[in-house]
Amino acid sequence: MRRHRQRFGASPDHTKIARADRHIGLAATGLALMILLLGSVLVMTTRVAAQGPLRIEITEGVVEPLPFALPLFVAENAEAQALAAEVTQVISDDLTGTGLFREISRDAHISRVTSFGAPVQFADWKAINAQALITGSVSASGGRVVVKFRVWDVFAQAELGQGMQFASDVSGVRRLGHKVADQVYSRLTGEQPYFDSRVVYVSETGPKADRKKRLAIMDYDGANVQYLTGSSAIVLAPRFSPDGSQVLYTSYETGFPRIHVVSVGDVRSRILEADEGVMSFAPRFSPDGRTVVYSVTQGSNTDLWAMDIASGATRRLTSAPSIETAPSYSPDGSRIVFESDRSGTQQLYVMPAMGGEAQRISFGDGRYGTPVWSPRGDRIAFTKQSGGRFHIGVMRTDGSEERLLTASFLDEGPTWSPNGRVIMFARETQGAQGASALYSVDISGRNLRRVRTPAGGSDPSWGPLQ
Amino acid sequence: MTHQTRAALLIAALAAAGCTNGNRFDNDASAGAGLNAGSGVDSGIIPGSANDPASQAYFQQTVGDRVFFQVDQSTLTPEARATLDGQAAWLQTNSDYLAVIEGHADEQGTREYNIALGARRANAVRDYLISRGIDAGRLRFVSYGKERPVEVCSEESCYAKNRRSVTVLAAGLTG
Numbered sequence: 257m258r259r260h261r262q263r264f265g266a267s268p269d270h271t272k273i274a275r276a277d278r279h280i281g282l283a284a285t286g287l288a289l290m291i292l293l294l295g296s297v298l299v300m301t302t303r304v305a306a307q308g309p310l311r312i313e314i315t316e317g318v319v320e321p322l323p324f325a326l327p328l329f330v331a332e333n334a335e336a337q338a339l340a341a342e343v344t345q346v347i348s349d350d351l352t353g354t355g356l357f358r359e360i361s362r363d364a365h366i367s368r369v370t371s372f373g374a375p376v377q378f379a380d381w382k383a384i385n386a387q388a389l390i391t392g393s394v395s396a397s398g399g400r401v402v403v404k405f406r407v408w409d410v411f412a413q414a415e416l417g418q419g420m421q422f423a424s425d426v427s428g429v430r431r432l433g434h435k436v437a438d439q440v441y442s443r444l445t446g447e448q449p450y451f452d453s454r455v456v457y458v459s460e461t462g463p464k465a466d467r468k469k470r471l472a473i474m475d476y477d478g479a480n481v482q483y484l485t486g487s488s489a490i491v492l493a494p495r496f497s498p499d500g501s502q503v504l505y506t507s508y509e510t511g512f513p514r515i516h517v518v519s520v521g522d523v524r525s526r527i528l529e530a531d532e533g534v535m536s537f538a539p540r541f542s543p544d545g546r547t548v549v550y551s552v553t554q555g556s557n558t559d560l561w562a563m564d565i566a567s568g569a570t571r572r573l574t575s576a577p578s579i580e581t582a583p584s585y586s587p588d589g590s591r592i593v594f595e596s597d598r599s600g601t602q603q604l605y606v607m608p609a610m611g612g613e614a615q616r617i618s619f620g621d622g623r624y625g626t627p628v629w630s631p632r633g634d635r636i637a638f639t640k641q642s643g644g645r646f647h648i649g650v651m652r653t654d655g656s657e658e659r660l661l662t663a664s665f666l667d668e669g670p671t672w673s674p675n676g677r678v679i680m681f682a683r684e685t686q687g688a689q690g691a692s693a694l695y696s697v698d699i700s701g702r703n704l705r706r707v708r709t710p711a712g713g714s715d716p717s718w719g720p721l722q
Numbered sequence: 723m724t725h726q727t728r729a730a731l732l733i734a735a736l737a738a739a740g741c742t743n744g745n746r747f748d749n750d751a752s753a754g755a756g757l758n759a760g761s762g763v764d765s766g767i768i769p770g771s772a773n774d775p776a777s778q779a780y781f782q783q784t785v786g787d788r789v790f791f792q793v794d795q796s797t798l799t800p801e802a803r804a805t806l807d808g809q810a811a812w813l814q815t816n817s818d819y820l821a822v823i824e825g826h827a828d829e830q831g832t833r834e835y836n837i838a839l840g841a842r843r844a845n846a847v848r849d850y851l852i853s854r855g856i857d858a859g860r861l862r863f864v865s866y867g868k869e870r871p872v873e874v875c876s877e878e879s880c881y882a883k884n885r886r887s888v889t890v891l892a893a894g895l896t897g
Contacts, residue, residue: 464874490869492833511822512864513837535841535865538834551834553865556796556845558838579838595835602835625832639832665876668832684829688874715833 310388310409310416311446321358322444324351325386325410327369328362329403332395339429340394343403346433347390349477350451351440354678355703360386372404381410388416390440399425403432407443417443430479431722438721448675451476454719455671455680456494456503459483460692460712469714471505473520476673476718478694478708484518485525493669495540496719503717504528504539504548513537515550517565528563536561538581542609543589549573549609551581560594562609573611584628584636585609586653593617593627593636593653604638606653617655626669629653630676635699637670637679648681650699661701671718680707682714776816778891785812789847791885794831796842798850806847809889810854820892823847825865828881833867840865847887 326348331340351357367380372393381389392405406419422435431452438449459472459481468487471494474480484503485491492513494505500520507516510527515536518525528539528548539550542562549562560573560580574580578598585592586609593606599616602623607614618624622642629636633653640647640660646667651658666684673679679699684692692714694707707713772779781787786809789802798806813819825844827836844863852858873880 465871467869490866492869508866533862535837537837551838553838553841556842556849558841579835579842581834581838582832595832597835602832625835641831666829686876688876690874690876 310412310444321352321356322387323358323360323385324388324390324440325360325365325381325384326351326362326390327365327367329392329394329405330369330372332372332393333397336394336396336401339396339401339426342429343392343394343433343436346430347392347437347440350434350437353477353705354441355698356445357388360384372406376408376413378408378410378413381408386410388440388444390436392436396426401426401429401432403436405436405439407440430475434475447677448721450673450675450678450718450721452722453674454496454500454722455694455707455716456484456496456719457682457694457709457716458491458494458714459709460714461487464688464690471503471518472709472713473503474709478710481710484520484523493538493715493717495717497541498543498545498720500719500722502541502545504541506537506539515539515548517548528565538583540584542585543587549583549585549592551583560592560611562611571611573607574614582626586629587631587633593629595625595627602641604636604655617651617653618658619655620658628670628672630672631674632676635676637672639668639670639681648679648697650679659701661697661699662695662704667695669715671716673718674721680716680718682716684714781809781812781816781889781891785809787890788886788888790882791843791887793828793881793885794839796839796846798846802847803850806850807854810851810856813851813856813860820860820862821851822890822892823851823861823863824870824888824890825863826870826884826886826888827868828884829868829871829876830881831868837865837867840867843885843887847889851889 326344329340329344331337348359352359364384366383367377369391372391376389387410389408389410390405391408392403395402400423402421402423404419404421407416409416420439422432424432434452437451441449441451453476454473455476456471456473459470460467462468469491470487471484471491473482473484489507489509492506494503496503503518503520505516505518506513512533513535515528516525517528535553537551539548541548546566547562547564549560551558552561557577558579558581559575560583561570562573563570576596576598578596580594580596583592583594590609591606592609593604595602596605602625603616604618604624604627605614605616622640624638624640626639627636635650636653637648637650640649645663646665647660648662648667648670649658649660661679664683665686668682670679670681677699678696680694680696682692683695684690692712694709694713694716695704696707697704767773770777770779772783774780786805789798789805813821823844825840825842827839831839841863844865848861848863851861871884873883
């Protein structure tokens with residue numbers, strides 16, 4: 257990053273960067289943002305004038321969120337009035353929810369946007385320090401909704417990317433908002449987005465000694481919850497297939513924990529693992545969706561197995577007398593990270609996907625479990641127990657650069673956003689009234705937020721971008 | 723009764739058990755009442771009550787249906803072995819019963835690990851009962867991990883009661 261600073265320091269934009277400094281990191285030129293790197297190294301990132309786009313670079317957490325203005329999307333007819341408000345709100349919530357962006361209150365707006373095609377009064381937006389401006393319109397007719405939007409770089413007085421439109425029926429109006437927000441996010445960060453995605457989780461109700469659990473699917477922000485199972489049997493740890501069409505989970509419906517797979521479309525479920533009366537659990541899909549890796553308990557021993565879904569053929573991957581569970585594939589499908597207590601305590605190991613010698617990767621104090629490989633392939637998220645507390649953490653795949661992102665009485669079960677920037681997990685509170693809820697946190701450790709679910713929640717699994 | 727038949731019955735019992743929540747066996751002492759109508763007929767003891775030595779209630783309350791474990795351990799303590807000796811004797815006498823051994827863990831652990839840990843505990847109990855002469859075909863085990871606590875406080879006093887194995891009698895057939 258020092259290299260960047262030197263490069264930009266020597267660039268023609270040098271004076272503009274200096275001006276941004278004077279504006280307390282607000283990046284008033286629209287060209288620079290202050291970004292906190294691990295170890296509090298302040299770094300300037302920028303674009304070269306008239307060359308690169310307005311860009312917020314995400315490294316290890318943004319100190320100063322990028323200010324944007326989002327005038328209420330214009331309703332092009334009466335039927336679209338409420339829908340325009342809803343779409344605008346979804347976009348606002350998505351962007352501000354990242355912690356990377358800050359919305360400038362509509363009360364402060366000088367310009368009023370009353371028509372999608374009207375020219376943008378850049379001076380009015382510059383005056384309130386909006387770096388990005390998002391304008392849009394919504395029309396509705398016969399239950400069909402069309403959303404158009406544009407993103408503007410206020411200080412360059414130019415459109416950022418191209419205007420686009422999305423359409424759906426009325427029931428999909430929130431998705432339209434997420435799609436617009438995804439576009440804005442990508443254009444401003446250069447990263448893959450994640451707002452138009454779903455999460456499968458376990459919905460929890462009832463007291464601790466009689467917890468009722470149901471599989472549920474929701475939008476990433478907790479909206480549009482649908483239930484996939486009833487609450488008559490314990491269900492645990494659902495996992496999305498790579499394309500989001502199926503969910504693996506563990507159910508006690510037969511009296512034993514066994515692996516089921518349910519099709520999200522028609523909510524039909526079947527038992528995947530064939531051996532009657534054998535405990536099988538902790539399933540996860542391979543990246544190509546053809547194989548399931550899971551745990552089987554035989555006697556006191558729990559080992560990892562893999563099953564070819566099409567043929568049902570199984571293969572034993574580990575044969576240690578210890579507990580091997582919570583497997584997760586690398587995104588290229590070549591390796592599996594899992595937890596084992598073969599050393600005496602729960603630790604993380606990586607082995608070839610076909611089984612074979614495993615390398616231990618966790619060496620810190622405490623116990624490590626529930627490893628999950630990031631979609632980018634460079635990190636592993638995990639649950640750590642240490643000093644009577646639970647943490648969600650991330651480390652490189654060789655175990656280096658371990659960082660703990662959270663700490664509480666009981667944090668557990670991380671899952672990655674499709675772009676690998678955010679981790680969702682479950683947090684259970686202490687005591688007789690303890691309850692479980694879903695939270696998300698940026699992999700920088702910033703922006704810890706509770707996900708708004710209608711009831712309690714645990715065991716989230718984040719699906720792909722839709 | 724053949725082992726196959728017993729196994730089938732056990733699976734059926736498990737399937738039924740899987741459809742309910744809570745501590746059905748712990749609290750529902752009357753569940754098996756009448757199944758052993760052939761015993762305890764000559765006294766004032768109400769068959770199936772806790773005073774009937776052949777009743778499930780007696781097994782739960784007097785013999786003791788559960789044993790407890792140390793943190794992250796599945797080794798049987800001397801107290802646990804004494805309880806299991808009593809269970810083995812009862813099961814020898816009341817040979818019509820099958821049993822499902824449930825393994826449990828306290829909440830201080832991750833979900834998958836606790837399922838595996840509960841299985842270790844239940845299996846330790848099963849192995850011990852077999853070593854005391856109980857036919858392996860009468861005994862199955864299942865782990866609930868940390869999903870079914872009996873005590874809900876987040877202190878060792880509760881955790882100690884949740885780190886348990888419970889021998890749940892399943893209805894067999896007389897004769």
